[in-house]
Amino acid sequence: MLEVTDLRVNYGAIKxxxxxxxxxxxxxxxxxxxxxxxxxxxxxRAISGIVRAAGGSITYEGRDLxxxxxxxxxxxxxxxxxxxxxxxxxxxxxxxxxLGAFIRSDRDGISADREKALTLFPRLRERLxxxxxxxxxxxxxxxxxxxxxxxxxxxxxxxxxxxxxxPQIVQIIFRIIREINEQGATILLVEQNAHMALKVAxxxxxxxxxxxxxxxxxxxxxxxxxxxxxxxxxxxAG
Amino acid sequence: MDQxxxxxxxxxxxxxxxxxxxLGYTMVYGILKFINFAHSDVVVLGAWLSLVxxxxxxxxxxxxxxxxxxxxxxxxxxxxAMVACGLIGFTIERLAYKPLRGSPRLNxxxxxxxxxxxxxxxxxxxxxxxxxxxxIPPLIHDATLLTVGQVNFKLLDLIGFGTxxxxxIGLDYLVFHTKLGRAMRAVSHNRVTASLMGIPVDRVISFxxxxxxxxxxxxxxxxxxxxxxxxxxxxxSWVLLGLKAxxxxxxxxIGNVRGAMLGGMAIGLLENFGSAYLSSSMKDVYVFALLxxxxxxxxxxxxxxxxxxxx
Ligand SMILES: Nc1ncnc2c1ncn2[C@@H]1O[C@H](COP(=O)(O)OP(=O)(O)OP(=O)(O)O)[C@@H](O)[C@H]1O
Ligand SMILES: [Mg+2]
Numbered sequence: 104m105l106e107v108t109d110l111r112v113n114y115g116a117i118k119x120x121x122x123x124x125x126x127x128x129x130x131x132x133x134x135x136x137x138x139x140x141x142x143x144x145x146x147x148r149a150i151s152g153i154v155r156a157a158g159g160s161i162t163y164e165g166r167d168l169x170x171x172x173x174x175x176x177x178x179x180x181x182x183x184x185x186x187x188x189x190x191x192x193x194x195x196x197x198x199x200x201x202l203g204a205f206i207r208s209d210r211d212g213i214s215a216d217r218e219k220a221l222t223l224f225p226r227l228r229e230r231l232x233x234x235x236x237x238x239x240x241x242x243x244x245x246x247x248x249x250x251x252x253x254x255x256x257x258x259x260x261x262x263x264x265x266x267x268x269x270p271q272i273v274q275i276i277f278r279i280i281r282e283i284n285e286q287g288a289t290i291l292l293v294e295q296n297a298h299m300a301l302k303v304a305x306x307x308x309x310x311x312x313x314x315x316x317x318x319x320x321x322x323x324x325x326x327x328x329x330x331x332x333x334x335x336x337x338x339x340a341g
Numbered sequence: 342m343d344q345x346x347x348x349x350x351x352x353x354x355x356x357x358x359x360x361x362x363x364l365g366y367t368m369v370y371g372i373l374k375f376i377n378f379a380h381s382d383v384v385v386l387g388a389w390l391s392l393v394x395x396x397x398x399x400x401x402x403x404x405x406x407x408x409x410x411x412x413x414x415x416x417x418x419x420x421x422a423m424v425a426c427g428l429i430g431f432t433i434e435r436l437a438y439k440p441l442r443g444s445p446r447l448n449x450x451x452x453x454x455x456x457x458x459x460x461x462x463x464x465x466x467x468x469x470x471x472x473x474x475x476x477i478p479p480l481i482h483d484a485t486l487l488t489v490g491q492v493n494f495k496l497l498d499l500i501g502f503g504t505x506x507x508x509x510i511g512l513d514y515l516v517f518h519t520k521l522g523r524a525m526r527a528v529s530h531n532r533v534t535a536s537l538m539g540i541p542v543d544r545v546i547s548f549x550x551x552x553x554x555x556x557x558x559x560x561x562x563x564x565x566x567x568x569x570x571x572x573x574x575x576x577x578s579w580v581l582l583g584l585k586a587x588x589x590x591x592x593x594x595i596g597n598v599r600g601a602m603l604g605g606m607a608i609g610l611l612e613n614f615g616s617a618y619l620s621s622s623m624k625d626v627y628v629f630a631l632l633x634x635x636x637x638x639x640x641x642x643x644x645x646x647x648x649x650x651x652x
Contacts, residue, residue, distance in 0.1 A: 153533055177539035189534035191527055202527055205520070206539035254539065 104129045104164060104289055105150070105181075105258055111158035112142075112149050119145045121313040122159065127258065127291050132284050134292045134300040134321065136334055137310035143293040144186050146310070147260045150291075151183045152176045163258070178206050180257030184264065186293075188247040192236030196227055199235050199246055203253030213253065220249040223279050241272035248279065258289045265296045277303050297334035301325040309334070343490040348617040349610070354498060354567070356609020357505035361560040362586035363593070363601035364512060365553030371529040371596035372549050375446050378453040379433060381583020382460035383426050383554045385574050387561025389470045390422045392477040392571055399478045415480040419504070419562045423555040430554025434547055442543075464574025472573045477565045501563045508559055509602050512552070516598050525549055529596065560586075581625065585612075588632045594645025603643060607631070 105127040112120040120142045127133045137143050148154045150161055152173040161168045163181055191199050200220070204213045221228040224245040230238065235246060244264055251259060261280065265273040277299050284290050294300035301307055301321045309317035309330065317324065324330045362384055369377040395418055399410055437456050441449045464470045487494040516522040527535040528545045536542050564582075565571055572578050585608060593604025608628050615627035635642060 151537060153536070172541070173533075173536035174539045174541045177537060183537050185534060185537060189531060189537070191530050191534070193530050194523070194526060198523060201520075202523060202535075202538045202540075205524065250538075 105291065106162040107146070107150065107159070108162075109159035110146065110149055110156055110161065112145050112154055113157045114145075114154075119313055120149070123310065123313070123315055124159075125308050125315060125318070127289060129289055130284075130287075131306060132280065132290045132292060132304045134294055134304035134307045135310055136294055136297040136300055136307060138334070139295070140312075141310040142313045143310055144262055145313075147183055147185075147262050147291070147293060150176075150260060151181070174206075177254060180255065181260070182251050182254045182256035182258070183260040184247045184251040184262065186262035186266070188240075188243045190235045190238075190243050190246050190250070192234065194235055195232050196235050196238070196246060197231040199250050200227075200231075200253055203250035206254065212255075216253050216255060220252045223252075223282065224249050241268045241276075244268060244272075244276060248276070248283075252283065252288075256288050258291065259283065260291050260293075262293045263295060264292070265294065265299060273299060295334075297330065298325075301330075301335075343492055344617060346489060346492045348613045350492060350494070350498070352610035352613035353606065354502055354609070355613060356606035357502050357509075358560055358563055358567070358605070359586045359589045359609050360602045360605025361505050361508060361556050361563070362583070363589035363605045364509070364598060365557045366587050367590040367593070367595055367598060367601040368525075368549050368553045370590070371598075372525065372546055373438070373449070375449045375453065376587065377553070378450070378583075379456035379460055380553065380557055381579055381586070382457050382464075382574070383430060383557040384561040384564070384583065384586075385464060385579050386429065386460065387422045387426050387558030388565040388571050389464065389561070389574060390425055390558070391418050391562040391565045392475060393470075394418045394421060395477050395480050395565075396475075399480075410480055410482075412481075415500070415566075418480060419559060422562050423558045426558030426561075427551040427555040430550045430557075431547055433554075434550040438550075439543070439546075461575040470574050472575075474570055474572050474576075476570050479569075480566070497566060501567055504559065504563060508556060512556065513598065513602075515552075521545075521548070585625075585628050588628055592631060592635045592642055594642025597642065597644045600642055600644035607643075 107123060107125045110120055110123040123142070123146055125135070135143050135146065145154065149156050150168070152168065152171050156169070163179060168176060191202065200217055207213055226242055227245055227249055230242065235243065238246060248261070248264060264276050264280070268276065273296065280290060280292065281303055292300055292304060301324055304321040307319065307321045307324045308315050309324065317330065362380070365380045365383070366377060369375070369380070398414060402410060433456055437452050438449060441452060465472050481497060481500060483495050483497045485493045485495050486499060516525060524535065524540045524545050525548070527538060527540055528542050532542050586605065589604035589608045590601045591604070592607060593600025593602070608631065611627050611631055612624055616624045
């Protein structure tokens with residue numbers, strides 16, 4: 104479904120990605136893990152067309168995304184819930200959700216999807232008319248995901264949905280990620296919480312300073328000593 | 342009593358003009374975070390285009406003046422001036438500002454000054470509007486509707502104020518109750534996130550410019566209707582008008598549409614009350630004094646957010 108080949112991205116003189124290659128198949132949850140500054144967000148930004156690739160290619164459903172604007176890419180069903188939630192804090196929760204449905208005009212479909220999203224996140228329903236800026240961090244993250252669902256993604260890119268959240272909320276978010284996937288959306292999940300990400304994902308890639316250094320089945324990576332040492336906080340004995 | 346009523350009337354009438362012009366500053370600032378110095382020149386353009394159209398049409402109708410002008414002529418001139426200025430606003434954004442998207446703000450600011458000078462000097466060309474003041478022929482047959490004490494409420498006052506208010510209500514509806522308005526607010530909050538919603542950011546920015554320019558044109562038209570004599574395009578009084586409208590936007594909270602309307606009214610009233618009850622020679626001083634007070638007490642403006650902007 105998504106094919107990223109030898110992707111290179113520079114920020115001015117800084118080389119953020121030195122040739123990232125990864126693939127996401129339809130129906131999968133794929134996770135991309137790595138330390139701070141590894142280039143995970145940059146990878147997602149390049150896929151969404153926010154930053155321009157300096158080299159390599161990104162193909163989605165057989166179509167080269169080079170030169171497409173971010174809003175064109177969204178219209179292809181490739182939707183991103185960005186890092187730091189990116190909610191519109193100057194608007195209400197309801198307005199944020201409506202912006203998620205910006206590209207759609209099927210009124211019935213939108214209200215059905217909105218209902219579905221509010222069933223996944225009942226807390227948001229109680230706060231529809233509240234300014235989104237007054238939500239707690241976890242609620243904002245829920246809003247960001249709910250909003251992305253209203254765009255009706257075929258492929259959903261999630262950038263650190265668990266960042267800064269309490270363990271119970273993290274559990275909820277990951278349960279919902281699995282539900283969204285079971286309902287038909289393919290997911291590319293960027294996480295620092297490798298432990299949870301590897302539990303929910305089918306396959307995984309490990310990114311380190313702009314390069315993919317490991318890839319494979321999520322369960323295999325979770326069992327790998329290198330991954331456990333570097334990303335899951337296991338202390339090496341001796 | 343009469344003086345009070347007269348002052349309120351003049352203040353509101355002037356204030357609604359400031360408000361109309363302030364909207365353009367605030368909308369462009371809200372979305373691109375820069376001061377569009379060329380905005381007051383679009384007001385000038387709106388005034389002069391109205392004059393030229395009024396002149397040509399009344400002449401074609403036999404020069405009978407307002408008595409001979411059909412009732413809809415004023416409206417037609419207003420709409421045409423708005424559309425023309427809207428197109429010019431679109432062109433300015435496309436040619437001057439869009440290529441600078443992502444450049445430092447100072448570059449855009451300097452470009453805006455350049456655009457302003459370009460418009461002023463083009464307007465002064467003999468083939469365009471020239472360097473002499475001119476009078477707009479009356480488009481509407483004025484009449485006194487109501488007299489309270491010695492204060493006359495005339496048809497032109499009503500039309501001027503009514504038009505300004507109708508446009509502001511229309512804009513408020515657009516910004517707060519339509520999908521496009523929601524997209525405008527989204528782009529102004531965060532361009533990248535807005536694009537991730539599938540919002541065509543560049544088109545929304547263009548649209549914002551066009552709307553601001555159309556309101557400026559309406560401001561110019563109403564100005565011409567009110568003062569009849571129109572100063573030449575580079576006259577310093579235009580700069581002062583633009584500056585006061587900008588102050589109105591800042592006082593109300595720059596980037597905030599309702600703030601601009603409120604700020605415009607506040608400044609119109611303040612200026613007239615100051616001139617009537619204190620000293621009319623200090624008319625402009627009150628406005629800038631208010632600016633200083635607001636910036637000291639509430640730097641974000643009356644309706645603005647209380648956050649300090651990172652520079
Ligand atoms: N706008 C930018 N300008 C310059 N350098 C940037 C910019 N954005 C990111 N970088 C650099 O690119 C590298 C990759 O950043 P990126 O945000 O992709 O990391 P990340 O893996 O998402 O990290 P985190 O887990 O902290 O979110 C970092 O070294 C970062 O400093
Ligand atoms: Mg990141």
